[in-house]
Amino acid sequence: MQFNPGAMKERFTTIFLVSNDNRDTNFYTVDTKHVERFRSYLTTAAASLTAILLTCLVLFILIASARNEIGTLNQRIFSLKNDLKLLDSLEIKKKVENIENNINDINKYLYERGVFKYENAGGPADISGNPDANIYGFYLGKTDLILKSIKNVPIGYPHTGEFKSFFGYRANPFSGRGSEYHKGLDIKGNTGDPVRCTASGTVEKAEFDGGYGRCVVINHGNGLKTVFGHLSEFKVNQGDKVNAGDLIGLVGSSGRSTGPHLHYEIRYKEESIDPQYFLNLKN
Ligand SMILES: [Zn+2]
Numbered sequence: 394m395q396f397n398p399g400a401m402k403e404r405f406t407t408i409f410l411v412s413n414d415n416r417d418t419n420f421y422t423v424d425t426k427h428v429e430r431f432r433s434y435l436t437t438a439a440a441s442l443t444a445i446l447l448t449c450l451v452l453f454i455l456i457a458s459a460r461n462e463i464g465t466l467n468q469r470i471f472s473l474k475n476d477l478k479l480l481d482s483l484e485i486k487k488k489v490e491n492i493e494n495n496i497n498d499i500n501k502y503l504y505e506r507g508v509f510k511y512e513n514a515g516g517p518a519d520i521s522g523n524p525d526a527n528i529y530g531f532y533l534g535k536t537d538l539i540l541k542s543i544k545n546v547p548i549g550y551p552h553t554g555e556f557k558s559f560f561g562y563r564a565n566p567f568s569g570r571g572s573e574y575h576k577g578l579d580i581k582g583n584t585g586d587p588v589r590c591t592a593s594g595t596v597e598k599a600e601f602d603g604g605y606g607r608c609v610v611i612n613h614g615n616g617l618k619t620v621f622g623h624l625s626e627f628k629v630n631q632g633d634k635v636n637a638g639d640l641i642g643l644v645g646s647s648g649r650s651t652g653p654h655l656h657y658e659i660r661y662k663e664e665s666i667d668p669q670y671f672l673n674l675k676n
Contacts, residue, residue, distance in 0.1 A: 545614050548672075553580075556580060589637075590640075592613045595634055596609060599641075602622075606647025611635060621656070629641045659671055
């Protein structure tokens with residue numbers, strides 16, 4: 394298709410359509426303003442198309458670079474995660490090693506004290522099959538035994554409250570004159586406050602006992618006993634099996650008492666010892 398340039402200034406424009414081999418020639422006459430309008434549309438369309446193509450190109454470049462960046466970041470995150478895993482496993486490994494050393498030391502000490510037979514703890518000698526499984530099995534057995542033994546040692550508070558009187562010599566609480574030997578720890582409380590057992594054992598006594606008032610005695614084995622005095626009520630009977638934390642009675646002021654409090658005593662081979670050393674584990 395071609396325009397007749399000479400005709401552009403005329404009112405009409407003649408358009409010749411010539412086939413490629415010049416055999417067929419057709420011509421049409423159209424109003425010039427249509428041709429100009431068509432040309433202006435063509436220019437606008439070309440400009441728009443160029444703009445769209447440029448925008449697409451810019452977007453394509455931006456997306457490609459963003460993709461690239463995301464890829465790099467993902468790789469970085471992956472490598473950081475791996476680093477963290479490595480640090481974690483190193484940290485855990487170190488702690489497990491420390492625990493193993495501690496258990497080994499406990500075993501050694503208990504062996505030296507004759508508590509139980511030392512069986513090559515931690516050492517690879519004499520260990521057949523899977524050495525790790527054997528070592529951990531050995532530790533498990535020993536820690537079970539330690540746990541069982543420790544459950545029979547009175548630890549912690551039978552009742553929380555202000556300490557009123559400590560173990561040892563003290564002024565007579567009634568007259569304030571003269572001194573007497575106080576065999577336990579007095580912990581202030583309100584009548585009815587719960588009193589809890591501090592280790593596993595068997596209730597040896599739950600009865601009224603002179604100055605102790607309503608008194609519970611628990612036998613923990615290995616020569617250890619705990620005594621709870623001045624109770625207002627019993628929550629156990631003689632012969633009951635109890636565990637640390639079990640409710641055994643309620644705070645009161647029965648027996649030789651100046652007001653509601655718990656008299657807590659620990660006996661080793663029938664000798665009273667200072668319960669304060671057993672309230673918590675300190676360095
Ligand atoms: Zn007392």
